[in-house]
Amino acid sequence: MCMKFNHEEEEDNFSITRYESMLRSNDLKFFDSDEFESIIHHYLENGKIAKAKKAISLGLAQHPSSVNLKLLQVEVLVFEDRLDKADILLAQLHAIEPENEEIYIQKANILSKQNKHKKAISLLLKALEFTDETADIYSLLGMEYLFLDDFENAKLNFMQCLNNDDEDYSALYNIIYCFDFLDQHTEAIEFLNNFLDKNPYCEVAWHQVGKQYYDLKEFEKALAAFEFAIISDEYFIGAYLEKGKVLEKLKRYNEAIENYRITLELDDPTSFALLRIGTCFEKLGNEELAIQHFSQTVHEDPLLDKGWIAITDFYTRKKNYQKALYYINKAIHIDSENVLYWKRYAKINNRLGFFEEAENGFRKALELGNYELETWLNRSDILRFLGESEAAVQNLKQAIEFYPENAEVHYRIAGLFFENQDFESGEKHLREGLDLDYEYHIVLEELYDKIYELPLVKRIIAEYEHI
Template identity: 80%
Template sequence: MKFNHEEEEENNFSITRYESMLRSNDVKFFDSDEFESIIHHYLENGKIAKAKKAISLGLSQHPSSVNLKLLQVEVLVFENRLDKADSLLAQLYAIEPENEEIYIQKANILSKQNEHLKAIELLNMALSYADDTADVYSLIGMEYLFMDDFENAKINFMRCLEADNQDYSALYNVIYCFDFLEQHQEAIEYLNMFLDKNPYCEVAWHQIGKQYFDLNEYEKALTSFDFAIISDEYFIGAYLEKGKVLEKLKRHSEAIENYRITLELDDPTSFALLRIGKCYERLGNDDLAIQHYSKTVHEDPLLDKGWIAITDYYMRKRDYQKALYYTNKAINIDGENVLYWKRYAKINNRLAFFEEAERGYRKALELGNYEIETWLNRSDILRYIGEPDAAIQNLYQAIEFYPDNAEVQYRLAGLYYEMQDYEKGEYHIRKALELDYEYHIVLEELFEKIFNLTLVKNIISEYE
């Protein structure tokens, strides 16, 4: 650990000295290892222009350095100058045919060209020359992921972990593969084997807890998250997941405690504030519930779940004026969110602001919310505000998505009869009765006068 600290200090000193040289325009000598660490520093921080300048200066002082030229290849690949990178790699291969980095960079080029199988071939060749195989196995795993071959990806990420059990990104990728393949039980077995060798790995405990959560085995999930916290008492993710489990077990006060710990460990997250609000609401503490919902939207105004929580809270309380106030605020922030417009329509409908309600349903449809209830509610409102033609047009649009929906057909029948277009009215009532006889109650509820017409009753009687 001391060595790593000393190495980091040396790197920082090299970077400081190098940047001082640039400011003074006084060229100083750096050995090739120093240039490598300087270039890596710039690449890791996304400072490509500075990395390129350091490569240029480094090669001017060390023109035969293969490692510096490989870093030049890495930059060329990043810039998509693949032909030039390929040409430089061919030269380097002639000098050092057993340098694994040459195979890795060539594989990187092939990967960019969507030649993933060829890239894997080269990475397998790199394995025979690599001292540290973990990174190579991880790269092979990523190539298989690009091809959606999750089984082979999983195998190679596992090999990566065998070589380096501290590579948590590989562990996450293994679990990602298990999840995609819906192999929850297999994931648990693998994680248990991993934990036998690494009993204090908080990431593995966290992941096994999530698997148990997905399988609704909440007590086992809870135990797993407890072990994750024992392994690392500052692991925020474990407290959040533990809170979710406690909610499922209806232990809301304990859930609040765990969410609160996350607020103390780091800056407040909108997720934790929202969940605390939900827990307080379930405990019947409305004041603290709404207080935390308000904190949620203050923390993250773009989180729709926060605005929806406040709106739904007031809707449950039948305080539609306040519900509308918060829905309008949400729409002002994100006018393209269909969930807001659905609530806007519903609230205005409850307040008997029918034109605004119709606008809400129309906007929801424009944004792609094609649920049958949206079409039906809009149709009923259009009829109520005296726009039967628009109601009919709306229902014909619904038929494109729901051609066999009886409720749509009964409404069309009622509307046409009200407009005294008996031919079309009869066509649609017969179609509706063929689709679902029992639903003729829709006609009775919405179009009572039409339902009581003798000619309509006679048609209905034919299908009894």
């Protein structure tokens, strides 16, 4: 590939080298204000704030009236949240250059940090009056509208940004983000197709078209779009991954594996690609290669819960609960706060007849915020089996707080109350259950057969039979 000679970049590099040489030798040299600006920008872009501040100080010592250097000083002050000082300096600069768009941009930045987004928008619109370089300002306007959850106006401003700079892919991504949030997939495709008419080899746009068709479940069209993305850039890893996902949906598992493998050749192995390859092999019935790739997935990224879940679920489906338990224990050892792990831990132990461990797993899942009905019900059944009747009642009382209209919870707690000779509470919850869903009283018959045969219970159920 032919390398383009960039004279301006070489000059900037020379200025930085000369400036850093001056600092090392402590021998003061003169730099014009443009040189100082490029030096300061270099440090800011690389996150070297202390060095940027030093360069601003030296720059202003040599060029005390430079508005641009003072604006860079404002940028640093805003970054450091020294907003009052930045405001004072901006007011001084506005008196000198009232038509300098950067003054309005920096003031808008301050207002944005203070959550005054509508005022920030007003100043950015003012900045547009004083500049021909509008792309960056439209991008900032888009961000302000995003802060206000005004996705339509955000979208329009990012579009304006892209109209002024068709290589600003961050604006393109933000436009698609707005379309997605507004659930406008068809409109997004129309917009992207118009963009591609002018930029036919934009791999990012083809990639986004593919993702829109994927969301619409139009998999053949999605596949074509990802193929165009790959034609535009044969090293585009994201397009191969998405193409693999589409091929899986089309049940073309061998082709999906081929695309995932290309990503492994283009870059270091990713846990996502290894996981998908394992899943494809499992669908093809090649269990040996499936488990091999699931194992590689957790080796490559031990923190990826989908890898541990895949290998655990694989052995669960094979009814090899001992191996499933081995892997879920390893996963919990790495991340003991993952609710998906604890749910599986509980169910596997339940299958193995390790009821105390199973109860512990369901309890841990609840503590971590897994308030699914199934979790409450499973835990109450195990507590009852373990003879922890009072704990089972308390568990179901908590479940009722989340599911007050669920008949199954009321039937279960009614059975427990009747078993504990608390007939008043038992009758109350039995009637609640019957009011909510008469047919579901079969739960009582299946789980509490002795209670179901009680004359009192039979009489109450009979009252609701023809209601």
